[in-house]
Amino acid sequence: MIDKKLLLQDFEMVALSLKKRNNAMDDELECLREVITHYKKQLIELESLQAFQNRVSKEFGIKMAQKVDTSDLKKELENNKIKLNELSKSVGELEQQIDLKLSIIPNLVDEKTPLGASEEDNIEIKKILTPRNFTFKPKEHFELAQQNGWIDFESGVKLAKSRFSVIRGFGAKIYRALIHLMLDFNEKNGFEIIYTPALVNEKMLFGTGQLPKFKEDVFKIENENLYLIPTAEVTLTNLYNDTIVSVEKLPIKMTAHTPCFRSEAGSAGKDTRGMIRQHQFDKVELVAITHPKESDVMQEHMLESASEILKALELPHRFVQLCSADLGFSASNTIDIEVWLPGQNCYREISSVSNTRDFQARRAKIRFKENQKNQLVHTLNGSSLAVGRTMVALMENHQQADGSIHIPKALEKYL
Numbered sequence: 001m002i003d004k005k006l007l008l009q010d011f012e013m014v015a016l017s018l019k020k021r022n023n024a025m026d027d028e029l030e031c032l033r034e035v036i037t038h039y040k041k042q043l044i045e046l047e048s049l050q051a052f053q054n055r056v057s058k059e060f061g062i063k064m065a066q067k068v069d070t071s072d073l074k075k076e077l078e079n080n081k082i083k084l085n086e087l088s089k090s091v092g093e094l095e096q097q098i099d100l101k102l103s104i105i106p107n108l109v110d111e112k113t114p115l116g117a118s119e120e121d122n123i124e125i126k127k128i129l130t131p132r133n134f135t136f137k138p139k140e141h142f143e144l145a146q147q148n149g150w151i152d153f154e155s156g157v158k159l160a161k162s163r164f165s166v167i168r169g170f171g172a173k174i175y176r177a178l179i180h181l182m183l184d185f186n187e188k189n190g191f192e193i194i195y196t197p198a199l200v201n202e203k204m205l206f207g208t209g210q211l212p213k214f215k216e217d218v219f220k221i222e223n224e225n226l227y228l229i230p231t232a233e234v235t236l237t238n239l240y241n242d243t244i245v246s247v248e249k250l251p252i253k254m255t256a257h258t259p260c261f262r263s264e265a266g267s268a269g270k271d272t273r274g275m276i277r278q279h280q281f282d283k284v285e286l287v288a289i290t291h292p293k294e295s296d297v298m299q300e301h302m303l304e305s306a307s308e309i310l311k312a313l314e315l316p317h318r319f320v321q322l323c324s325a326d327l328g329f330s331a332s333n334t335i336d337i338e339v340w341l342p343g344q345n346c347y348r349e350i351s352s353v354s355n356t357r358d359f360q361a362r363r364a365k366i367r368f369k370e371n372q373k374n375q376l377v378h379t380l381n382g383s384s385l386a387v388g389r390t391m392v393a394l395m396e397n398h399q400q401a402d403g404s405i406h407i408p409k410a411l412e413k414y415l
Contacts, residue, residue, distance in 0.1 A: 001102045001362050011036060017108040020115055020324035025105075032101050039094040046091050049084045053077065103206070104213040107359040109324045110333035112296075116323025122336070125319040128307060131340045132316075136401045140343035141392040142274035145171065147403045150395075151275065163264065163279045165388075174394070174407075175282070177414035178387050179257050182284040182309055186384055189305045191255035191286060196235035198259055199226045204238040207364030209330035209356075219261050228261035232285035233381040240289060242365040244374060251290040251298060255384065257282065275388040276348065282387040288380045289366065292358065295378035299335070299355045306337055306351045306384040312410035315393050316340040318347055332357045339389070343396040350389045353382030 007014050015029050060073045114123055145151035150171025156164035167175050183193055202225055205211040210218055210230060219228040229235060236254045245252065260283050271277035286305065288298045303319065310317045322334040331354035338347035358376035361367070367374045398406040407415065 001099075001359065002105060002108060003358075003362065004098065004102065007032075007098075007102070008036060008040070014108065018105065020109045020113075021106060021327060022117075022325050028101070028105060032098070032105070035094060035097050035101065039091065039098060042087060042091050042094060046084070046087045049080060049087060053080050053084060056080070103363075106327070106329045107332045107356060109327065110355070110357070112321075113327065113333050114321060114323050116325050119323070119326045121323040122326055123321045123323070125321055125335065127316070127318045128311065129314070129316040131342065132397065134342060138342040138396060138399060139403065140274065141341075141395045143343075144395045144399055144403060144405065145274070148405060150174070153274070160279070163277065165275055165278060171391070173415060174411070175387060175391055177411050178390050178394075179282065179284060180414050181312070181411060182384055182387075182390075183255060183257060185309050185312070186255035186284065186286060186305060189253075189301070189308070191253040191305070194236065194239075194254050194256045196229075196232060196239075196256055196258060198229050198261075200229055200234055200238070201225050202227070204234055204241065207238050207241050208234045208360050209363065210234065213329065217263050219263060229258060230262050231260050231283060231381075231383075232256040232258040233287055236285060236287035237289070237360060237366075237379050237381065238364055240364070240366045240377075243367070245289065245366070245368045245377065247291065247368045247370045250368060250377065251288055251294055254287045255284060256287075257284045257387075275392055278388060284384050284387065286353075286380075286382045286384045289361075290378050290380065291368065291370075292375070292378050295355050295357065295380060298378075298380055299333070299353055302353045302380060302382045302384070303335055303337065306353065306382060309385060309390075310337070310339060310350070310393075313390070313394060313408045314410075315390075315397055317350065320347075322352075328352070328354060330354070330356045330359055332359065337385075339393040341393060341396050342399075348389070350393065351383040351385050353380065355380050 002014060011033060018025050018029060056073060056077055060070055060077060063070045063073065116122065149169055150167065152166040152168055155166040187193055199221065202211055205218065205227055218230055221227065236256055259280055261280050264277060264279060286302050288302060290298050307317065317337055317339045320336045320338055322336060327334055334352055334354040336349050337351040339350040341348050356379050358378055360379045361376040366377050368377050395405055398408065400406060
C-alpha cells in the first residue's frame with residue numbers, strides 16, 4: 001500500500017501522483033480526503049483529551065497525597081475518560097476506513113514513468129534483432145498450429161470452455177523445451193529455481209495487490225479460502241511475507257515455472273483465436289527482493305535476462321516504457337518486452353518487468369534490518385517468459401513456406 005504517513009503529511013502530492021494514472025480516481029481520492037480530514041480533526045481532539053487526562057491525573061495524585069478534597073477532580077477525570085474512550089474508538093474506526101480505502105488504491109507513479117493517457121503514449125526504448133523479410137505471406141500461429149498438429153483448440157473447449165487449449169505431439173515437446181531453456185538461462189543469471197503451490201490463500205493475494213480490488217480476475221476454490229494463482233509473482237514474493245530479511249541476503253533472486261490462471265474479466269472479444277489470451281497458461285516468472293538503492297539496477301538486470309532468452313531463440317523484440325495510464329495496480333514503473341509476430345504484423349507483449357518499490361512490501365510486511373532499524377524492501381517481478389506466447393512467436397517467426405517450423409539451435413539440446 002501507499003505509505004499512510006506520507007498520505008497524512010502530504011495528501012496533495014499523493015493525489016497528484018495518482019491522478020497521473022487516469023481521471024477515474026477523482027471520486028476515490030475525494031472520499032479518502034474527507035475521511036482523512038475527519039480523522040486528523042478527531043486525532044487532534046483525542047490528543048487534547050489525553051493531555052488533559054495526564055495533567056489532571058498528576059494533579060489528582062498530588063492532592064491525594066496532600067489529603068485535599070479531590071471529588072471535583074475525580075468527576076472531571078471520569079467524564080474525560082468517557083469522552084476519551086468514545087473518541088479513541090471513533091479514531092480507530094476511521095483508521096480502519098483509511099486502511100480499507102488504501103487497500104484498493106494503486107501505487108504511486110514513479111518519476112521515471114512518462115505521463116500518458118493510454119497505451120498509445122507508451123515509449124519505445126530500443127529494438128533488438130531485425131524482423132525477417134518473408135518471401136511469402138506469413139501465417140498466424142493458430143493456422144500453423146493446426147497444420148502441424150501442435151495445438152488442439154477444439155479439445156480445449158471440449159474439456160473446459162473457450163480460452164483453453166491442448167498442446168500435443170512435437171508441439172508439447174517444444175513447449176517443455178522452452179520451459180527448460182528459460183529456467184536454465186535464469187539460473188545462469190543467478191535466480192534460484194523454486195517450485196511453489198498453484199493455490200494460495202487470501203492473505204497472499206492481498207500481499208501482492210490482487211485482492212481486494214481485482215477479485216473478479218482470479219479463480220476461487222469453492223468453500224475454501226484458496227485461489228488459483230494468476231502468476232508466480234504471488235507465491236515467490238510472499239515466500240517472505242511477514243519476514244525480516246538480513247540485509248546481507250539481499251538481493252534475493254528467484255525464478256519459477258507455474259501454471260497461471262486468469263478469468264480474463266473484461267476481455268470479451270479480445271484475442272479469441274489462438275493462444276494469446278488464455279484462462280490457463282504457463283509462465284516462467286522472475287521475482288527479486290532488493291535493498292531500495294538496488295531496485296533500479298535489478299529491473300535492468302531482469303529485462304536483460306528475459307531479452308537473452310529471446311535473442312537465443314532468434315526472436316526480434318523491443319523494450320517499451322509504459323506510460324502512467326498503462327501501469328498495473330502494484331507497479332510504480334514498468335518496462336514491457338514486446339515480441340515481433342509476423343503473422344499479425346505487429347509487436348505483442350511477452351513480458352512486463354515492474355518495480356513496485358515498497359508498495360507490495362508494505363502490504364506483505366517484507367522488511368530488512370540495517371543499522372538496527374527495520375526498513376521495507378523493494379520488490380520486482382517480470383515474466384521470463386510467458387511460455388505460450390513464446391511458442392506463438394517461435395512458430396510465426398520461424399515458419400517456412402510449406403508451413404513447417406524451423407527449430408532454433410538453442411532449443412536443439414532440449415529435444
